[in-house]
Amino acid sequence: MIEPLAQLGNIHKSFAGQKVLQGVCLTIQVEERISILGSSGCGKTTLLRIISGLETPDEGQLFLHGKPALRTPPWQRGIQFVFQDLGLWPTRTVFQNVYDALRAQKRSKAMAKEQAMDALTCVSLNEHCQKKPAQLSGGESRRLAFARALALRPELLLLDEPYASLDETSKTQSQEWLQKILEESKTAVLLVTHTLAEAEQLGGRVMHLEDGVLS
Amino acid sequence: MPLARLTRITSPWWFLVLLVTLVISILPLSALFKPLFDGSSLQTLLDPRIQNLLKDTAQLSGTAAALAFLVGLPYAILVWRFQIPGAFYFKLCAPLPLLLPPLLLAQAWHGLTGWDAAWMTSFTLGLAYAPLPALLAARSLQNQSAASHEAALLAGGPRRALWEMFRTAIPGAVFGSSLVFIFTSTDFAVPDYFATVGDKFSVYAAEVFHQFRDQDWTAGARASVPLVLLGLIVLAGSMQVERKWGAPDFGTGRRAKPLRLTKKYYRIGATLLALIGALFLLLLPLSRILWETGAGGPLSDGTWLSRSAEGFSAAFNRGRADLLRSLGIGLAAGGITLVLAPFWAHKLLHSSSRKKQFILLFLSLPLLTPALGLGISAIYVFNQSSSHFFYSSIGLPILVYAGRFLPIAVFLLHERFRRNPPEQEEAATLAGVSLITRIFRYHVGPHKAAWLLAGALVLAFSVRELDLAILLPASNASAAVRYFNALHFARDNFVAAFGILMVLILFLPLMIYAAFHRARHD
Incomplete structure (x- = not known):
């Protein structure tokens, strides 16, 4: 039997006495796509941050490939995150944003350069290599964030409302880009959003998070 | 009309601010322009x-x-x-x-x-x-x-x-x-x-x-x-x-x-x-x-504490008048910048990146100029028969210090103003609120402590300014010059104690600000 990619058991988290997550359990299979729907402030982002290791739960367990992973540093979990406000490195060019991430993962210079160009070509940003993130449009910035995350070939990609603040045209284009890239990669995806249409577009399981409880 | 345009409407106050800034920042420097350009x-x-x-x-x-x-x-x-x-x-x-x-x-x-x-x-x-x-x-x-x-x-x-x-x-x-x-x-x-x-x-x-x-x-x-x-x-x-x-x-x-x-x-x-x-x-x-403050040679009398107490007593008695004069000049310079700085910080907020650099450079000129050069230029400009009364009064150091340290206050306030949501002022602009009210209510209002700190920093920098104080006649009798002269004359308990007294005065505004800031955040 194949071990699930990730298993969350009875995750609890509070901030300043306010319960954000209450006993969340979730299993993510290899290459699976899951969308979590929920209103603003219901704990969606906190859940992603706990899975990625950027936040620690007050209580509960997390297993990656069947092994306890709560003490595993975030950068050793094989997980990448596309943040709601993207987290692009503003002082670096478009190319360097991807290249630096690959170099940080100990890729050789030549390989990092090749893979960065591949990733940027894949999202049609190869023409914008020398631009700074601030010079990109909203849609292009998002594609760069996808390219950087996917260039590292994570086993699990976490998407935190990736289409927020995009107009309809840019949103549709970004969704198409993402679908295209995901079809080619074997990455599992966990998307959090408050729009059912975005969840349906991704495909896979759709779950609801309400008052810190996942159903 | 787009909101960005609305914020650019010029107020008559602006001309006044520009005029005063030219007088305190550029006029004292103007003697340098001729040799610069010829x-x-x-x-x-x-x-x-x-x-x-x-x-x-x-x-x-x-x-x-x-x-x-x-x-x-x-x-x-x-x-x-x-x-x-x-x-x-x-x-x-x-x-x-x-x-x-x-x-x-x-x-x-x-x-x-x-x-x-x-x-x-x-x-x-x-x-x-x-x-x-x-x-x-x-x-x-x-x-x-x-x-x-x-x-x-x-x-x-x-x-x-x-x-x-x-x-x-x-x-x-x-x-x-x-x-x-x-x-x-x-x-x-x-x-x-x-x-x-x-x-x-x-x-x-x-x-x-x-x-x-x-x-x-x-x-x-x-x-x-x-x-x-x-x-x-x-x-x-x-x-x-x-x-x-x-x-x-x-x-x-x-x-x-x-x-x-x-x-x-x-x-x-x-x-x-x-x-x-x-x-x-x-x-x-x-x-x-x-x-x-209490150090002494092998032949000195008393303990470290008694010598230190004597040093502070001498510093307080002999340096009090100079310290008070420095404080007075610093307070007046700080007061001027408290009025001008919010206008310039606001202007920077609504300027394009190129224009912003130009304004910063313009305001920074007196600070970038060597203090000696600025002082000599100010003497050249104001030591005329028509302005001799002003030249020998404390008005001159107040004016020169305010111009020299204005960019520090502007820079600090601009940093704070940037944190205000622009919609607040835009809503006020649409409602027809005047420029002054917008600046002082919606920008200075939430950052009153930083505004006062900006003035206090100008005060502190004015008190510690030495090179200019040596040159400008009315600031010769100031704390910084007394310290400079005393240090060159002898390195005794008085010099150290007077230095510590100056430090206390200079640190006080920042310490008070930090204490309030911490109390508010705790």
């Missing part, structure tokens, strides 16, 4: 002696700037981006050395090490101004978005995240170091002190002073122009660095928080490093001066 000052550059002097000054200032960068940048990262015990106090230690008279630091470091010579000038001034790269790096680090930090952490772990912090902070630190270069290259008192107590050496600022004393004062004004040009070149270069490598972090959400060091020995190591930084920046030199 090229007469540049002829002196053909003299090999002057060339060597400029080269030595550039080397000395370059070393000080490099030291300030090497101390300031890691200090900012340690203190602002890591959770270490006593972080609040380490942060407080960062701006304080800027308020200290550099001459006091020179006295302390000479006393501590016994060393002199030109390189001690670089060492002292490098540490005295290290807060500039530290504070500007800290500003960039505070603006780093949490997401960009976390993306670095996910991609390559702590090493990559640390590297990203350096990348974020370096442009600010480079800009701060270029300011260190400018201030160091124009400093007269510290090189003069080390040249007096040890081997003789000369810097360009001394040349300006000697030209002023030996010949007619226009020669002094002419002589200072190459230094202004050198400063402008360095500043323009560092602005390019900031434009090319610095970039606004446009993440809209959370800002990166200080990191918790999970391993105990990392935490201890980081705290020790921060402590060493604070010791060198502030605590060691201050302790030395404090010790000197």
Whole structure:
């Protein structure tokens, strides 16, 4: 039997006495796509941050490939995150944003350069290599964030409302880009959003998070 | 009409602000313009002696700037981006050395090490101004978005995240170091002190002073122009660095928080490093001066405490009038900037990037000019029969100090104003609220403490200003000049005690601000 990619058991988290997550359990299979729907402030982002290791739960367990992973540093979990406000490195060019991430993962210079160009070509940003993130449009910035995350070939990609603040045209284009890239990669995806249409577009399981409880 | 256009409507108040700024910032400088534009000052550059002097000054200032960068940048990262015990106090230690008279630091470091010579000038001034790269790096680090930090952490772990912090902070630190270069290259008192107590050496600022004393004062004004040009070149270069490598972090959400060091020995190591930084920046030199208040030779009577008490008593009695005069001048200069700075900070908020750079350069001119050059120019402009009454009154130092230190207040307030949601003012503009109300209610209102701090900083910088105080007649009887004269006459308990009294006055506004700031956040 194949071990699930990730298993969350009875995750609890509070901030300043306010319960954000209450006993969340979730299993993510290899290459699976899951969308979590929920209103603003219901704990969606906190859940992603706990899975990625950027936040620690007050209580509960997390297993990656069947092994306890709560003490595993975030950068050793094989997980990448596309943040709601993207987290692009503003002082670096478009190319360097991807290249630096690959170099940080100990890729050789030549390989990092090749893979960065591949990733940027894949999202049609190869023409914008020398631009700074601030010079990109909203849609292009998002594609760069996808390219950087996917260039590292994570086993699990976490998407935190990736289409927020995009107009309809840019949103549709970004969704198409993402679908295209995901079809080619074997990455599992966990998307959090408050729009059912975005969840349906991704495909896979759709779950609801309400008052810190996942159903 | 688009909102951006609405905010550009010019108010008659603007003309008044511009006029007053021209009078306090540009008019005292105007004697430098003629030699700057007719090229007469540049002829002196053909003299090999002057060339060597400029080269030595550039080397000395370059070393000080490099030291300030090497101390300031890691200090900012340690203190602002890591959770270490006593972080609040380490942060407080960062701006304080800027308020200290550099001459006091020179006295302390000479006393501590016994060393002199030109390189001690670089060492002292490098540490005295290290807060500039530290504070500007800290500003960039505070603006780093949490997401960009976390993306670095996910991609390559702590090493990559640390590297990203350096990348974020370096442009600010480079800009701060270029300011260190400018201030160091124009400093007269510290090189003069080390040249007096040890081997003789000369810097360009001394040349300006000697030209002023030996010949007619226009020669002094002419002589200072190459230094202004050198400063402008360095500043323009560092602005390019900031434009090319610095970039606004446009993440809209959370800002990166200080990191918790999970391993105990990392935490201890980081705290020790921060402590060493604070010791060198502030605590060691201050302790030395404090010790000197009661120090005595083998034949001295009494205990350290009794000698120290005598020193403070003498400092209070003999220096009280000078301290009060300095405070009065500083208060008036601070008051003027309290009125002007919000207007300029607001103007910067609504200016394009190119226009913003122009305004900053325009406002910074009096600060970039060597204090001696500014003083000589002000004497030339105001020592006329029609303005002689003003020339010999305290009005002149008030006017010159307000103009010189205005950019500090503007810079601080602009940083605060940027934090206000623009929609607040836009709504007020649409409702027809006047410019003054918008500035003082919607921008100054939420940042009253910072506004008062800006005025207090101008006060502190006015009290510590020495080079200008030596030149302007009405400020000759000031605390800084008395300290300078006393130190050159004798290095006794009075000098140290008077220095400590000045330090207390200079630190007080920032300490009060920090105490209130902390109380509000606790």
